[in-house]
Amino acid sequence: MKKRILWVNTVGWDAYDQPIGDVLAAIKDPETEVEVVSLALEGQLTHVEYRAYEALTYADIVRIAYDGGRRGVDAMVIGCFYDPALKEAREVSGDMVVVAPCLAAVQLATTLANRFSVVVTRRKCIDQMVDRIREYGAHDRLASMVSLNIGVESLQQDPETTKAGIIAAGRRAIEQDGAEAIVLGCTCEFGFHEEAQKVLGVPVIDAVSAPFKLAEHLAGLKLQFGWSPSRVGSCEPPPAGEIERFGLFRSAPVLGNRLIV
Amino acid sequence: MKKRILWVNTVGWDAYDQPIGDVLAAIKDPETEVEVVSLALEGQLTHVEYRAYEALTYADIVRIAYDGGRRGVDAMVIGCFYDPALKEAREVSGDMVVVAPCLAAVQLATTLANRFSVVVTRRKCIDQMVDRIREYGAHDRLASMVSLNIGVESLQQDPETTKAGIIAAGRRAIEQDGAEAIVLGCTCEFGFHEEAQKVLGVPVIDAVSAPFKLAEHLAGLKLQFGWSPSRVGSCEPPPAGEIERFGLFRSAPVLGNRLIV
Amino acid sequence: MKKRILWVNTVGWDAYDQPIGDVLAAIKDPETEVEVVSLALEGQLTHVEYRAYEALTYADIVRIAYDGGRRGVDAMVIGCFYDPALKEAREVSGDMVVVAPCLAAVQLATTLANRFSVVVTRRKCIDQMVDRIREYGAHDRLASMVSLNIGVESLQQDPETTKAGIIAAGRRAIEQDGAEAIVLGCTCEFGFHEEAQKVLGVPVIDAVSAPFKLAEHLAGLKLQFGWSPSRVGSCEPPPAGEIERFGLFRSAPVLGNRLIV
Amino acid sequence: MKKRILWVNTVGWDAYDQPIGDVLAAIKDPETEVEVVSLALEGQLTHVEYRAYEALTYADIVRIAYDGGRRGVDAMVIGCFYDPALKEAREVSGDMVVVAPCLAAVQLATTLANRFSVVVTRRKCIDQMVDRIREYGAHDRLASMVSLNIGVESLQQDPETTKAGIIAAGRRAIEQDGAEAIVLGCTCEFGFHEEAQKVLGVPVIDAVSAPFKLAEHLAGLKLQFGWSPSRVGSCEPPPAGEIERFGLFRSAPVLGNRLIV
Amino acid sequence: MKKRILWVNTVGWDAYDQPIGDVLAAIKDPETEVEVVSLALEGQLTHVEYRAYEALTYADIVRIAYDGGRRGVDAMVIGCFYDPALKEAREVSGDMVVVAPCLAAVQLATTLANRFSVVVTRRKCIDQMVDRIREYGAHDRLASMVSLNIGVESLQQDPETTKAGIIAAGRRAIEQDGAEAIVLGCTCEFGFHEEAQKVLGVPVIDAVSAPFKLAEHLAGLKLQFGWSPSRVGSCEPPPAGEIERFGLFRSAPVLGNRLIV
Amino acid sequence: MKKRILWVNTVGWDAYDQPIGDVLAAIKDPETEVEVVSLALEGQLTHVEYRAYEALTYADIVRIAYDGGRRGVDAMVIGCFYDPALKEAREVSGDMVVVAPCLAAVQLATTLANRFSVVVTRRKCIDQMVDRIREYGAHDRLASMVSLNIGVESLQQDPETTKAGIIAAGRRAIEQDGAEAIVLGCTCEFGFHEEAQKVLGVPVIDAVSAPFKLAEHLAGLKLQFGWSPSRVGSCEPPPAGEIERFGLFRSAPVLGNRLIV
Numbered sequence A, B, C, D, E, F: 001m002k003k004r005i006l007w008v009n010t011v012g013w014d015a016y017d018q019p020i021g022d023v024l025a026a027i028k029d030p031e032t033e034v035e036v037v038s039l040a041l042e043g044q045l046t047h048v049e050y051r052a053y054e055a056l057t058y059a060d061i062v063r064i065a066y067d068g069g070r071r072g073v074d075a076m077v078i079g080c081f082y083d084p085a086l087k088e089a090r091e092v093s094g095d096m097v098v099v100a101p102c103l104a105a106v107q108l109a110t111t112l113a114n115r116f117s118v119v120v121t122r123r124k125c126i127d128q129m130v131d132r133i134r135e136y137g138a139h140d141r142l143a144s145m146v147s148l149n150i151g152v153e154s155l156q157q158d159p160e161t162t163k164a165g166i167i168a169a170g171r172r173a174i175e176q177d178g179a180e181a182i183v184l185g186c187t188c189e190f191g192f193h194e195e196a197q198k199v200l201g202v203p204v205i206d207a208v209s210a211p212f213k214l215a216e217h218l219a220g221l222k223l224q225f226g227w228s229p230s231r232v233g234s235c236e237p238p239p240a241g242e243i244e245r246f247g248l249f250r251s252a253p254v255l256g257n258r259l260i261v
Helices: A017-027 A051-071 A087-091 A099-114 A123-135 A159-177 A191-202 A211-223 A240-246 B019-027 B051-071 B088-093 B101-112 B123-137 B159-177 B193-198 B209-225 B239-244 C019-026 C052-071 C087-091 C101-112 C125-133 C159-177 C193-200 C209-225 C240-246 D017-027 D052-070 D086-091 D101-113 D123-135 D157-179 D193-201 D209-227 D240-246 E017-027 E052-071 E088-090 E101-112 E124-134 E159-177 E193-200 E209-225 E240-246 F015-027 F051-070 F086-091 F101-114 F124-134 F157-177 F193-200 F209-225 F240-246
Strands: A005-009 A032-037 A075-078 A098-099 A118-120 A142-148 A181-184 B004-009 B033-038 B075-078 B097-099 B118-120 B140-145 B181-184 C006-007 C032-039 C075-078 C097-099 C114-122 C144-148 C181-184 D004-009 D034-039 D075-077 D097-099 D114-121 D142-147 D179-184 E004-009 E032-037 E075-078 E097-099 E117-122 E142-147 E181-184 F004-009 F033-040 F075-078 F095-100 F116-120 F142-146 F180-183
Touching: A005 A017, A005 A051, A005 A211, A005 D179, A017 A032, A017 A211, A017 B193, A051 A075, A051 A087, A051 B051, A051 B088, A051 E052, A075 A087, A075 A211, A087 B051, A098 A211, A098 C101, A099 A118, A099 A123, A099 A181, A099 A211, A099 B101, A099 C097, A099 C101, A099 C209, A099 E181, A118 A159, A118 C159, A123 A142, A159 A181, A159 A191, A159 B101, A211 C101, A240 D086, B004 B051, B004 B209, B004 C032, B019 B033, B019 B209, B051 B075, B051 B088, B075 B088, B075 B209, B088 B097, B097 F101, B101 B118, B101 B123, B101 B181, B101 B209, B101 F095, B101 F209, B118 B123, B118 B159, B123 B140, B140 B159, B159 B181, B159 B193, B159 C193, B181 B193, B181 B209, B209 F101, B209 F209, C006 C052, C006 C209, C019 C032, C019 D209, C052 C075, C052 C087, C052 D052, C052 D075, C052 D086, C075 C087, C087 C097, C087 D034, C087 D052, C097 C209, C101 C114, C101 C125, C101 C209, C101 F101, C114 C125, C114 C159, C125 C144, C125 E052, C144 D086, C159 C181, C159 C193, C181 C193, C209 F015, D004 D017, D004 D052, D004 D209, D004 E117, D017 D034, D017 D209, D052 D075, D052 D086, D075 D086, D075 D209, D086 D097, D097 D209, D097 E101, D101 D114, D101 D123, D101 D179, D101 D209, D101 E101, D101 E209, D114 D123, D114 D157, D157 D179, D157 D193, D179 D193, D209 E101, D209 E209, D240 F157, E004 E017, E004 E209, E017 E032, E017 E209, E052 E075, E052 F051, E052 F086, E075 E088, E075 E209, E088 E097, E088 F051, E097 E209, E101 E117, E101 E124, E101 E181, E101 E209, E117 E124, E117 E159, E124 E209, E124 F033, E142 E159, E159 E181, E159 E193, E181 E193, F004 F015, F004 F051, F004 F209, F015 F033, F015 F209, F051 F075, F075 F086, F086 F095, F095 F209, F101 F116, F101 F124, F101 F180, F101 F209, F116 F124, F116 F157, F142 F157, F157 F180, F157 F193, F180 F193
Parallel strands: A005 A032, A005 A075, A075 A098, A118 A142, A118 A181, B004 B033, B004 B075, B075 B097, B118 B140, B118 B181, C006 C032, C006 C075, C075 C097, C114 C144, C114 C181, D004 D034, D004 D075, D075 D097, D114 D142, D114 D179, E004 E032, E004 E075, E075 E097, E117 E142, E117 E181, F004 F033, F004 F075, F075 F095, F116 F142, F116 F180
Antiparallel strands: none
16 A cells, blocks of 8 residues: 655754655655644754744744645644644644654553653753653553753764663663653654663664554544544634635645655 | 823734733722733734634733833733743842733632633633643632633624623532632623522632732832832843843834733 | 454354354455354353453463464454453563453544543443443543443444434433544444544544554564564563463364454 | 451462461350451462462352352451452342451541551552552551561561560551551561550551451341331342353352361 | 551541441450540531641641550541641651551552542542552552532531432442442542442442541551551651640540540 | 722731831832731730641731721732632632732742752742642742741841851852742742842742732722622622521721731
């Protein structure tokens, strides 16, 4: 079954498109077609560690979702562990399913373990992510939030340091906090989960593979069973005529080239 | 004590600036200076009933907050009952306090009564507002959400119908759901609370006066006690140098003229 | 990728094996191998509407899970919407993933909608299922539990009545309770979701397809990423030596023939 | 008032029958008649530290409850701090009340103190017991779970070590975690509470005395006021005819001799 | 075992002493000695339907508890379903256990059924009682609060009307709200539970018998096991010297004669 | 706008009247008239660290509220961080608004920060205050409770020690527990917040200024918008005739002179 997946790097910078695309190419189902895009923001936004930065990305995430739904994409992943604009994007995504890393990781971790910890980049992120986990109903399953004290931009610059940090943080979470699975709480922590899992001996769920494979899974359900986002009640989308009249959703403002993998 | 308050109509349309400005002029402290602005969005957005519309406003709300903090505004009100971008805006507001209608109404209603109901425009809004009320810790105090079945744009077009609807909804909430106070769940329901309160015999809290007066109160606390937003932990703002380097916050993109009242 | 899935009908009766097997054959991935079994209980147990009946199935569900893990099955589905013995079975399943209908349906429904209702067979089931949904952290998303007032055994006897009942119950949930997706809260409600979905215009998630496809998805993750159940902390399994010494897990006590589809 | 109480050791091993019987003989009301039984499982199960072991006991606990209700027993205690099959057993217990240690200890501890800790055998047990305490609504009152790091089977082998461990764990809970009462979280921690209480200076509630005396109390209420388990709604038992037709509940499969004390 | 129980009618009126005393005499254990007192308030307070009235009783409830503890009473019942001053009284009760009707009824109802409703006198009481039930962790088990619309003082004036009202309210709770047990939410609803239970077919728990028998049970545990209220952490009592120096606790200010039954 | 505010020191000792009055005189709006009173209790109660002491104050707090409402006071502050008798006093306060320190501090702290800690006098207070914070819906925002280990009476005796203790406790809360704002959890911790705030670099909210300024704010809302306490449902006050007939509310029993500032 051919599935079309759209991965959105929620930054105004296309430097992550190729490495994330490489990861996705390596893990996708053979028939899946993947598109990787970044946002065409004013200014160069290389990370979204701050709520204020995140706010700058909301409009374009929604526009890309609207566009994706109209272009026949099956599922879209919002590529940031804060899961920014998830419900907002889903509201206008038509039949396209929309997922995000924190949601995917929480669903998976609570299926494989009773208690999990999240390894985050900096203490700054913790409160916001805990709120999201609470919203997803998994707060009682959260053993701890553990910080690497490494900024997002530095994660891939010195991979050995990052890997060692993840393993140390994971061990602490397992031994002291009772974690039974580890979630990597940033999409830029990609490339480390396999080795960390081998060393730590518990499931280590990374924030790229988990949401991407969930997107493929849900794209399949959509195609096979028609299970696409609800459009009634609080899921009601704006009327098509009004969207047009307001002139709100120009074609999706993606940065540079759309990377197809 | 002179206080500077900034009211943001979170729409891309300046038609509400004068009427809201008139309301604020009538209720403000004599020494308070009020500025009313709308957003300079692409396209004309006359309401934000949908999450997708709301997402379009996030970036500019944050930019206005950043600008307000630097211009020495004491407190800002985000003029929409969804309280959009409240934490996001506060993150970059410097010493400026940021509030919003749902927060203000919930704090007030739970101080004056044990259980309250919210009169919303349409059923569409309920789930999202209940989530916000849950986030504010007041869900156990919520008697019910009652819908007027009137779109935001129609609220002020036929005031008599709206008023009658509010009174009927409020009465239902009091008699059937056990409400002891009524919150008007949309800033465009302004102008009705006095008469509704007289008829219903319980506090009727409107979504313009409550947050505006809270803003004045908090502006006073800031000036008198230095109680401005925290800047540590999850309240850490982006580094000033990074904001400049990224070129993210142009001067605040407000629509038309800034109305000063 | 070849995946081996084991579906367990948690009754002491093999009459459901063929019809469920037919459903699974129709929806499985081409390469997936499915095995359908029932329990070899003393006495003929044709349904598990009661907690006391369910208790009779716990030992054998666990034994089948233990056996499945040792035989190299990738994922097992416990085929009852009460999700009986889910954590118990997972504790001894080795690398085999274990899922169940309520878990799968809740994860899916909350991804596609903000609020969902469950259509159950009889009022008797409601309290227990609500507890399960609360355990899964989705209680705040539950619009209502709606009862068909049809016993499990009668669901497939008069399919037209059942279908009409599901549609009527779903409509009530949508219109009166604010449901945005409908979950069919019994595995024996299979065969109705497509038509109900067409009529109701919201996702209608059935309790066979959802957990089965989740099992396939998770089997894939296990094979691709090594994401199998955690084995530390509260997920620690009994020591192999002790299991042997106690003589507890005979070969899996399945009923009649294992149906392979 | 003569009361008939049935204590069930939820293991497939009768070695605990005499020591538990001795404890009960020493604490029972003079007129109470106590019966102590173990389970006639296949294989010798000497403890239920694991969920998978517990699952093996469910069917027989339910059968013993069914039989007890028909034989005119007034109250039954499920003698394991996981409270296994409590609701399941109660469903078919007729007029017989069913209780269990965790329920009894939590009710008592929250009546005598605002915050309590539970001293458990091994870290393995904590997550499951916390879930049970949450189900009983006492999670906000839980100061901590403290582990002895002693397996169930070793508790009575070296009583001095166990006692010293309980006292040390209790002291830690009081001083560091703010516990105001201590619950012994395993029925095999019997015989230690008196001395621990004397040393620690707070109520130390043991998992044999508390549920047994609660059973006597409830047996009295049943005889005096007719307060026996509800049989409507989610408490509806299976129809008598169906139980017979299914052949599910043979006479209670107890191990060796029923010990009468 | 001789137990000394103190029942406190939390009103400034001794008219309930004899009828409550008669009820207790009929249900007490033969060896139990019961004392019934009312409060010697300024002014004649015949009921405590209002929070403000309740506040007037706090000081004397605490004084009676202090006195009871020093006089060697084993357990005290605060005879009002609001459970006024329960933790306050327990703080100074020495070795005397203190219980109250709502606590006792909730513990019992959740042991006999999964969901219960409370039949209250007037709608006024509901919010406060729901808060208490939430504090006791049983809110998830609460099917509904049903009002008789009969003031406390009228309950015993026209017993037939009250009885009919209780039965009608109970039936509504069972049929419409899914109640499986009924709690009578006022101590002045005594004398009706037996007949209501017979008619309704579910446990009907009255607010005199349940707490009184719990008091006897806990008095027994205290005498047998030394399980009396904790005196550490948040249960720390005021220093004896300070109490004396402050001159706070005169001899217990009870009304008229202490009725001994 | 002239506002009349009544501050109640909930002790039977007038030694705090002048120092608290001095604080209020320094921070009040120019036109506000403030009255400071203490309670005319039997015995000299110099602090209310214990629940039992608090209970002694309930009746007089309610009487003062009743009297205040009739004398035309606009808002009353119950000057103790336990917020004793808050709902009770509000029930009979007529049009007078009633607030208290914990409520005010929690509303303010959650507006300025995402997580806050409370610096309390002694560990004894923690459990009760956490319950209050939970009742106010802010428990998820509570980073920690930190104890000074200084009794209430000693706070102002050695101010330098107290100040150093507050700063050390606040630093610990910020660095170890993730606090982003500090609340001083006792009205007698007045006089320290300014310097602590300067040193700690986060908002430090004191328990006198915050509720007093909230009282002024709410007094203003009452005068301007008629937003006074609800009088329906669970906020229904006792009937005037009954109050008179019962002879319950003598003139407010305040201690010594009413201090007017």
